Amino acid sequence: MNGQIRSDIRAGLEVDIVLKQDQPTGKLTHGIVKDILTNSPRHPHGIKVRLTSGQVGRVKNINSPA
Known part of the structure; x- marks a missing residue:
């Protein structure tokens, strides 16, 4: 799954982001989501988390099952 839709992302998921x-x-960069920073329901470059x-970036891949 790509990280363009906010409803696909929640705290605790393993994701790959671009700083x-x-x-x-x-x-x-691989890590676990702590906070979702993008308010809009979708973003073409990925939801910011x-x-x-403590690192902040846009989600490119979701590695955990949703």
């Missing part, structure tokens, strides 16, 4: 500084390279590690 702001990694957007040019597309390097993915904060991981339990």
Whole structure:
């Protein structure tokens, strides 16, 4: 699943995100969702989340079953 639809994402899911500084390279960072930061129901570049590690980025892949 991609991370463009807010209702697919919830706290505790394992996801891959792209950090702001990694957007040019597309390097993915793996982690667990702590907070959902995007308010709109969908976003073409991925829903912005904060991981339990404190890193913030846009979801590219959802690794846990929804």
